[in-house]
């Protein structure tokens with residue numbers, strides 16, 4: 001059972017972040033638990049829509065990927081796809097009706113921070129699909145962009161290289177190579193062919209209000 005006092009602190013931080021996101025033109029939703037997320041997502045996607053997603057532990061943990069595979073949508077499913085078919089799927093994803101992803105971090109000021117290896121996820125976040133849905137646990141909330149950069153170098157990237165089986169320093173040591181020398185500048189890192197930190201995107205104030213919808217969950221999800 002969740003501690004009610006801690007729960008209260010988590011929700012206050014979520015509301016503060018939602019306020020920042022709303023000021024930046026992003027639509028916000030709060031889910032008390034991961035189990036509530038698919039029902040919120042259902043209200044944001046029309047049946048029959050073409051949908052695509054970035055690779056995400058959060059979308060799996062919340063059951064959103066299962067929802068996308070339910071048959072109600074034309075889901076451009078990347079699982080089990082390889083070679084030229086992946087290239088095509090990533091390009092087709094840029095013209096999907098809806099793109100779903102998590103985020104590497106979200107600041108209390110209402111900015112999203114994402115770092116990609118291929119760049120397909122940040123490309124769809126920036127431009128293409130008319131609607132983008134982001135799902136993030138409260139553990140992704142940080143005070144500012146400096147903290148977001150540090151979060152990727154010490155949590156998100158090492159865990160993702162483990163998930164993806166990339167041969168990188170951070171997979172072996174649990175933090176970015178740059179951290180060992182106290183270098184926390186945004187682009188610093190390794191020169192490995194398996195590097196997953198290649199494109200860095202900060203999503204700030206949006207010109208198209210409501211294109212990006214953010215569902216913040218009062219549980220720790222993904223990394």
Ligand code: SF4
Nearest residue numbers: 157170176189190197
């Ligand atoms: S730059 Fe390299 S070592 Fe640093 S977090 Fe990214 S993949 Fe890991």
